Amino acid sequence: MGGGAVKLQVIGINHVTAPVSIREQAGMSSEEIMAGYRTLAGLHSDGGVAVLSTCNRTEFYVAGAATLADVLTWWEQWSGVERGQLSEYLYWLQDDQAIDHLFRVAAGVDSMIIGEPEILGQVKTAYQLAQDGGVAGVLHRVFQTALRVGKRARTETAVSQNALSMGHVVVELVERVFGQVSGLKVLILGAGDMAGLVARHIHSAGVSGIQIVNRTPSRGQSLAKEVGGKAYGLHDLDGLLAQADVIIAATKSPEILVTEQVARKAFRESEHRLRFFFDLSVPRNIDSGVRRSGREVFVYDIDDVRSVVEKNQAERRREADAVDRIVREEVVQLREALSATDIGPLIRGLRDRAEEIRVAELSRVMTRLNHLDDEERDLIEQATRLMINKILNDPMVSMRKWAARGDHERVDMVVDLFHLRPEVEAKTRAIIAEPRLGSSG
Amino acid sequence: MLRALITVFYIVGAVFSVAGFYRPRRLISATVVTAVSWGLLTFYLIHLGLAAAELPVTSFGTWLAVLVWIIAGMALMVVWVFGGQYRALSGFLLPVGAVFWLADLGVADGVQRMPLSGWLPLHIVAATLAVVALLLAAIFGLMYTEKERELRKKSVEVFYYRLPALQVMDRWSSRLAGLGLGLWLIALAAGALSARQLARPPMGPLAAGWSLFTAVMYGLYFMMRSAFGWRGRPAAVMLMVLFLVVLINFLTLNLHWIVASSFHF
Missing domain, CATH: 3.30.460.30 (Glutamyl-tRNA reductase, N-terminal domain)
Incomplete structure (x- = not known):
C-alpha cells in the first residue's frame, strides 16, 4: 500500500x-x-x-x-x-x-x-x-x-562524542593527552567502587597491566585480577610513581598520599615527560603542588573532571542543532517520497490552514490574558492543539480512504469546501487525476 | 584581476578554516573555497611559467607564490587524506599562507629569467620543502601550546575538542622538524655547490651564514630532545621561535640581498 x-x-x-x-x-x-x-x-x-x-x-x-x-x-x-x-x-x-x-x-x-x-x-x-x-x-x-x-x-555530527560520566571523562582526557592509550602505564590508588569503575573503563579502552595500589592488598588483588593488572601495597607507591604516565587516586584515605616532594623525587629523571594525575578522592589524596613536580604534569581533582563533563554536555547540546538539520532534511525527503503517490499535499494544506487559524486566534486571545503564567499558557496552547487534532482526525481518515479507493469526486470536494491554497489545490488535483498503481480507480 | 581573485578566495578560505574551530561545518566551506583559490593559484603559476618559459621560482615573488601554493595544497591534503582532528591544522596553516601571499603581493616582481642550471634547482626545491616542513613543525608546536594551555587552565574549550592529542602533536612536530632539518642541510650543501659555480652564494653571504646558523639551532633542538629529554611545551615553543629564525632568513635577508644587489634571485 x-x-x-x-x-x-x-x-x-x-x-x-x-x-x-x-x-x-x-x-x-x-x-x-x-x-x-x-x-x-x-x-x-x-x-x-x-x-x-x-x-x-x-x-x-x-x-x-x-x-x-x-x-x-x-x-x-x-x-x-x-x-x-x-x-x-x-x-x-x-x-x-x-x-x-x-x-x-x-x-x-x-x-x-x-x-x-x-x-x-x-x-x-x-x-x-x-x-x-x-x-x-x-x-x-x-x-x-x-x-x-x-x-x-x-x-x-559529534552529538555522541565527548564523554558524560566521570569514568568515561577520565579515559577521554587520557586519550586527548596521550593519543594511543594501549602502551600507557596506569597507576590506580584505591580499590573501592570509584577506583574499580575507572579501572574497568581504562581497561576496556585498551590499557593492560594496570597497577593497583591499595592499603589492603587483598582487595587490590581482586580488582587487579579483574582488569588484568597487578596489585601493590602503599609502601610500593614511590617506586611505581616514577614509571607511571597516568595516576588516578580514588581512595577514602583522609590524608595526602602523593606529596609534591615525593613526586619531585620520582620525576627527577624525566621532568619533561607527560603525566596526568586524577584525584577523584574527597578529601583529596594528591597535593595540588604536584603539578610543579615536572614541566608537563597535569593534576585534575574531582571538580575539574566534573567541569569537563559539563563542557561536554554543552558541546553535545550545540551538536543537537546540527542533528536537527539532518532530521528536517530527512523528514522532507521522506514526506516527498511518501507524497508522490498520495493526497499528502491536501492533508498538509488542511492541517496548515487549521494551524494558521489556531495560532492567529490564540495569539489574539493571549494578548488579553497577560495575567497567565508560562505554565498556564502552555496548557492553553496544548489544549487548542489537541482540539485541532481531534477535529481533523476523522475527516483525514475519511479522505485517505477516499483517495485509496480512487474516489476523486469526494477528495475534490474537500479542496473546494475548504478553499485550500491554489498550489496545494493544483498539486492535489494533478495527483488524484493520475491513475495509481494498485488503486482500484 | 587573477591575483585579486586569489587573494579574496584565499583569505575567505583562511577565515572559514579558523571559524571551523568554533563551527566544524565551516570547514566544508573552507575546503571548497581553498580548493578554488588553489586552482586559481595553479593557473596563475602555469601562466607565469609559460610566459617566461621557465619554472616560476626564479624570483623571490614567484617563489613565495609557489610556497603559498604548496601550503594551500598541504592544507587540502590534510583535510582529505587525514581528516579527523588533523582537519584543524588548516585553521593554523591557511592564515600563515595568507600572510605569505599578502607579502608576495608586496614584493611581486614577475619572473626574472635566470638559468636554473647546476645545483641551483636542487637548492631551491630542497629549501622550499624544508621551509614547508619546518612551518608544519612550528604549527604543530603552536597547536600543542594552545591545547596544553586549555588543559593547564582546566577550562577545556575549542582546542581541547578540535586538536589531536598532545603527545601525537609533540611527535609530529619532532618528525617534521627532523625532515625539515634534513632538507635544509641538502639545500645548504646544494647552495654551497651552486656558490662555487656562480662564484657567490645564491642569496648572498649574509643569507648563507644565517642558513648555517639556522641549521645549528635546529641541531640544538634535537640535542635538547635527546640529551635532556625535552618534550611538550618547551620543545613546542622552541620550534616556533626557530621558525622565526627561518623567516628572518627568507623574508628579511633574502629581500635585503635582492634590494642591495638589485639582482633578482
Whole structure:
C-alpha cells in the first residue's frame, strides 16, 4: 500500500512528560509487546504498528485509521495501566510531527542524555519486534529512514562524542593527552567502587597491566585480577610513581598520599615527560603542588573532571542543532517520497490552514490574558492543539480512504469546501487525476 | 584581476578554516573555497611559467607564490587524506599562507629569467620543502601550546575538542622538524655547490651564514630532545621561535640581498 495514503501517529510518554512512577507502569517488555502484537491482530490490518518501550519512554507508532481512543484502549489492555492515569502525561503527534519525533528519538536528541548511543539500538529492536510480529506494515520505510537518521547523526555530527560520566571523562582526557592509550602505564590508588569503575573503563579502552595500589592488598588483588593488572601495597607507591604516565587516586584515605616532594623525587629523571594525575578522592589524596613536580604534569581533582563533563554536555547540546538539520532534511525527503503517490499535499494544506487559524486566534486571545503564567499558557496552547487534532482526525481518515479507493469526486470536494491554497489545490488535483498503481480507480 | 581573485578566495578560505574551530561545518566551506583559490593559484603559476618559459621560482615573488601554493595544497591534503582532528591544522596553516601571499603581493616582481642550471634547482626545491616542513613543525608546536594551555587552565574549550592529542602533536612536530632539518642541510650543501659555480652564494653571504646558523639551532633542538629529554611545551615553543629564525632568513635577508644587489634571485 502507498505509505503516504495512511495516517501516521505517535502516542506516548517519556522522561519529560511523565515521572518514573508512571513510566515504569506503562513500560512493556519485549515479551509483552510480542504478546500484544499476537492478540491484537486487528491493530495492523490497515497500516502498521510498532511499540518503542525503554526506561525513559513508551511510544506507540501507528499507521492507519486507528484513532487516539483505539490506541489508548490497546495500551490499556497491553500494559494494564488505566488511560486516566496516563492522560495528563501523554503526547500525541501526527504525520510530519510524528516522523520528526521518531527521527529525533533515533538520533538521540530527544533522550535524557543527549546523544546516548543505546536509543538507536532500542529503535532497531522496536522495529525488529514489529517485523517479527508481522505488524510493521508501512512503518517499515519510516523506521528504516529513522535508523539511517540515527546513523547519520552519529557519523556526521559529534552529538555522541565527548564523554558524560566521570569514568568515561577520565579515559577521554587520557586519550586527548596521550593519543594511543594501549602502551600507557596506569597507576590506580584505591580499590573501592570509584577506583574499580575507572579501572574497568581504562581497561576496556585498551590499557593492560594496570597497577593497583591499595592499603589492603587483598582487595587490590581482586580488582587487579579483574582488569588484568597487578596489585601493590602503599609502601610500593614511590617506586611505581616514577614509571607511571597516568595516576588516578580514588581512595577514602583522609590524608595526602602523593606529596609534591615525593613526586619531585620520582620525576627527577624525566621532568619533561607527560603525566596526568586524577584525584577523584574527597578529601583529596594528591597535593595540588604536584603539578610543579615536572614541566608537563597535569593534576585534575574531582571538580575539574566534573567541569569537563559539563563542557561536554554543552558541546553535545550545540551538536543537537546540527542533528536537527539532518532530521528536517530527512523528514522532507521522506514526506516527498511518501507524497508522490498520495493526497499528502491536501492533508498538509488542511492541517496548515487549521494551524494558521489556531495560532492567529490564540495569539489574539493571549494578548488579553497577560495575567497567565508560562505554565498556564502552555496548557492553553496544548489544549487548542489537541482540539485541532481531534477535529481533523476523522475527516483525514475519511479522505485517505477516499483517495485509496480512487474516489476523486469526494477528495475534490474537500479542496473546494475548504478553499485550500491554489498550489496545494493544483498539486492535489494533478495527483488524484493520475491513475495509481494498485488503486482500484 | 587573477591575483585579486586569489587573494579574496584565499583569505575567505583562511577565515572559514579558523571559524571551523568554533563551527566544524565551516570547514566544508573552507575546503571548497581553498580548493578554488588553489586552482586559481595553479593557473596563475602555469601562466607565469609559460610566459617566461621557465619554472616560476626564479624570483623571490614567484617563489613565495609557489610556497603559498604548496601550503594551500598541504592544507587540502590534510583535510582529505587525514581528516579527523588533523582537519584543524588548516585553521593554523591557511592564515600563515595568507600572510605569505599578502607579502608576495608586496614584493611581486614577475619572473626574472635566470638559468636554473647546476645545483641551483636542487637548492631551491630542497629549501622550499624544508621551509614547508619546518612551518608544519612550528604549527604543530603552536597547536600543542594552545591545547596544553586549555588543559593547564582546566577550562577545556575549542582546542581541547578540535586538536589531536598532545603527545601525537609533540611527535609530529619532532618528525617534521627532523625532515625539515634534513632538507635544509641538502639545500645548504646544494647552495654551497651552486656558490662555487656562480662564484657567490645564491642569496648572498649574509643569507648563507644565517642558513648555517639556522641549521645549528635546529641541531640544538634535537640535542635538547635527546640529551635532556625535552618534550611538550618547551620543545613546542622552541620550534616556533626557530621558525622565526627561518623567516628572518627568507623574508628579511633574502629581500635585503635582492634590494642591495638589485639582482633578482
